[in-house]
Amino acid sequence: MNGATAYLVAAAGLLIAAAGVLVAVVALRTARKRAARPAGTPVRDPFRSVDDDADALRGDPRTLKPGDLVEIRHTSYGVRGTLRFREGAWGWAEHLLDDAHGSKVWLSVEEDPDLELVLWTALPDIDVTPGPAELEVAGRRYRRDESGRATFTSAGSTGLDPTGTVRYHDYVAADGSPLSFEAYGDSERWEVGTGERLHRAEVLIYPQATGADDPTTGRIG
Structure with missing residues (x-):
């Protein structure tokens, strides 16, 4: 070598x-x-930090309550009332919002498992009964997605009792737009609403001090 x-x-x-x-x-x-x-010790979801960052900057939709303020697509709303639903181990919330002109919409908040935010507009003049696999509402066709029965608790001004039950049927259009039917208690009248799915960045929350919940309920005229 x-x-x-x-x-x-x-x-x-x-x-x-x-x-x-x-x-x-x-x-x-x-x-x-x-x-x-x-x-x-649970292993942290690596994608959860993205939601945490958004919540820190824009407020956490999961903690919305009556009295809070919400800005959606540059329109400001006050939270008039909140419904919290429970079906078995599953839960979600719907918040009644109104703007400075008195226009009312609902914001639903659900994790499935990602955070889903939907802005709902009521269709009071629609006379359609849910149940078929497909139906047409306002010129658009929808297919049945899911249905069930849940319990709810009410806070603030929702027009409903403090507790109760609701039956629901959810439909979805070809482009993903949701349609919902809800009947509360023993009512045979279905409340119909169409939804727009929101991006997290379109929702900005201004939480008010703890204890701002309005415990009253009553029909909103």
Whole structure:
């Protein structure tokens, strides 16, 4: 073996030894990190931080309550009332909003599992009974999505009792636009609404002080 060959062999040996030390250090650091995490600590959803950042900047829609202010597509609304629904282990909320001109809309907030925000407009003159697999409303065709029965609690001015039940049928158009039918208590009258899905960036929340909930209920004229 000449001098050059011996030098290359020695250099290769040093590189292999250095790589072995690096692997050992990485393994040790990983083991320490695992040991530092308490047993049973849930692994954080890597995508959840995106929602957390949006909530920190724009307010958390999940915590909306009567008395809060909401800006949707540059229009400001006050939260008049809130309905919180429960069907088994599943829950969602609907908030009655009105603007400075008295126009009323509903904002639904649901995690399925991603956060879904839908702005609903009532269709009081529509006389359609839900149930068929497909139906047409205001010139648009919808297909049946889901239906069920839930309980609710009411806060603020919603026009409903503090607690009760609701039957619902949800439909969806080819472009994803939702249509909803709701009948509260023993009523045979279906309340119909069409929805617009909102991007998270279109909703800005100004929460008011805790305790701003209006405990009264009553029909909104």
